[in-house]
Amino acid sequence: MPSKDFLKVTELVSRKHHPRDITVVMTGGEPLLRNDLADIGKKLRAQGFRWSLVTNGYLLEPRRLNELINAGLGAITISLDGPAEQHNWLRVNPDSYRRAIEAIRLVARAGRLTADVVTCVNQKNIGLLPRIQEILTETGIRKWRLFTITPIGRAADIEDFNLTGEQYYQLLQFIEQNRNSVSFPEATFSCESYIGKFENKAREGFFFCRAGIHIGSILANGDISACPNIDRTLVQGNIYQDDFTDIWENKFQPFRNRDWTKINGCADCNQYRYCEGNGIHWWDYENRRILLCNYSKMKQS
Amino acid sequence: MDNPNYHRYYRRRKLLRTVFGVFSLSGILFAFQACYGTPKDFGLDVVIKGRVTSASTKTVLPGIRVDVGLNGQYTLTGSDGMFLMYCEKMREYHLTFSDPKTPRDTRYASRDTIIRPSLTEDSQTVLNLDIQLQ
Numbered sequence: 001m002p003s004k005d006f007l008k009v010t011e012l013v014s015r016k017h018h019p020r021d022i023t024v025v026m027t028g029g030e031p032l033l034r035n036d037l038a039d040i041g042k043k044l045r046a047q048g049f050r051w052s053l054v055t056n057g058y059l060l061e062p063r064r065l066n067e068l069i070n071a072g073l074g075a076i077t078i079s080l081d082g083p084a085e086q087h088n089w090l091r092v093n094p095d096s097y098r099r100a101i102e103a104i105r106l107v108a109r110a111g112r113l114t115a116d117v118v119t120c121v122n123q124k125n126i127g128l129l130p131r132i133q134e135i136l137t138e139t140g141i142r143k144w145r146l147f148t149i150t151p152i153g154r155a156a157d158i159e160d161f162n163l164t165g166e167q168y169y170q171l172l173q174f175i176e177q178n179r180n181s182v183s184f185p186e187a188t189f190s191c192e193s194y195i196g197k198f199e200n201k202a203r204e205g206f207f208f209c210r211a212g213i214h215i216g217s218i219l220a221n222g223d224i225s226a227c228p229n230i231d232r233t234l235v236q237g238n239i240y241q242d243d244f245t246d247i248w249e250n251k252f253q254p255f256r257n258r259d260w261t262k263i264n265g266c267a268d269c270n271q272y273r274y275c276e277g278n279g280i281h282w283w284d285y286e287n288r289r290i291l292l293c294n295y296s297k298m299k300q301s
Numbered sequence: 302m303d304n305p306n307y308h309r310y311y312r313r314r315k316l317l318r319t320v321f322g323v324f325s326l327s328g329i330l331f332a333f334q335a336c337y338g339t340p341k342d343f344g345l346d347v348v349i350k351g352r353v354t355s356a357s358t359k360t361v362l363p364g365i366r367v368d369v370g371l372n373g374q375y376t377l378t379g380s381d382g383m384f385l386m387y388c389e390k391m392r393e394y395h396l397t398f399s400d401p402k403t404p405r406d407t408r409y410a411s412r413d414t415i416i417r418p419s420l421t422e423d424s425q426t427v428l429n430l431d432i433q434l435q
Binding site: 010013020022023024025026027042045049050051052053054062066069070071072073074075076077109110111112114115116143191210214215216217218227228 | 319320321338339340341342343344345346348371372373374375376385386387388389
């Protein structure tokens with residue numbers, strides 16, 4: 001997508017909403033593949049927005065980070081999915097771990113940035129969480145967010161990606177124990193799903209899926225949706241045909257009224273009033289089918 | 302629309318908090334990211350910008366390195382002699398302007414400057430400098 005098309009949309013948004021209350025998160029794919037990222041960031045700041053970045057860190061060397069901070073970058077998230085072997089296995093790149101660690105060290109030293117590391121927990125690294133914790137402590141990073149894989153795309157077919165209910169429970173226990181650690185980076189669970197008795201313990205605040213309520217996205221082809229990992233049948237429009245602000249104000253009904261999720265197992269579940277159908281990214285909207293309910297999985301195990 | 306949650310969570314003019322810009326899309330990476338997002342940026346920065354000119358000829362000076370003394374942060378002036386950088390909010394900045402490119406005998410002398418901005422809580426502080434190098 002040419003940057004001017006994206007910036008045209010943000011310009012419209014800035015006229016209708018207060019840009020100071022909005023953060024533009026650049027994600028992907030890998031946003032650092034774009035050479036015009038700093039230029040885009042500078043223009044977003046000129047429009048009044050804040051901006052941040054989710055990256056695998058592969059292309060984040062000192063000069064690039066300097067350029068991004070100069071352009072008003074305020075927050076950054078870097079992915080690290082384990083020690084070298086496990087990280088490189090998941091990323092399918094033998095050099096990925098080394099570069100990610102260098103990038104984490106770099107952002108940990110950058111006083112201007114609020115930074116964290118995200119770890120995608122899977123069968124290969126669930127037993128290595130204390131080791132990852134040690135590695136992160138050595139880098140100087142202070143915040144660590146853990147999440148699991150949604151069973152879509154490649155992850156739907158590979159068993160090693162998905163945790164059992166018992167492992168999911170084990171993950172949440174680990175986070176709870178390290179939630180307020182002063183010796184290690186502070187661990188927290190992502191906003192991915194309702195976690196029953198671990199609510200407010202493994203994560204600050206109670207579960208609430210913000211997709212389409214606080215979060216809108218523009219995808220590479222111009223599609224307008226909520227979080228970028230949500231089922232494509234929930235796309236609400238396209239910036240090349242629609243006014244983003246009009247779509248935001250007048251569509252997004254499936255995100256804002258989630259009664260449609262009260263079907264099948266969710267219809268009779270006594271936790272529904274807390275989770276309201278869980279995170280939208282767990283749903284196959286077209287077939288009105290939840291891909292996975294981690295709470296049920298934990299309970300069954 | 303009848304669901305009370307709809308009203309509780311959706312105040313449409315106020316709640317557009319985050320816009321995700323996805324420029325480079327990879328189907329595979331969708332599987333890896335369960336929840337996108339970054340930590341909150343508290344916006345604790347100031348804009349330092351300005352123009353660097355020659356004290357003798359008054360012409361603009363491109364390629365001048367501006368160091369701000371924070372974790373090695375620096376920028377270079379553009380073809381119009383202008384520079385702009387967002388910097389961590391501090392009580393004072395030790396700025397150094399140096400000319401890294403031209404041969405030593407024709408190089409402009411480096412200049413150090415200390416600025417102490419009056420920082421406001423709410424609005425973005427902009428420091429606008431006009432620097433002349435000898």
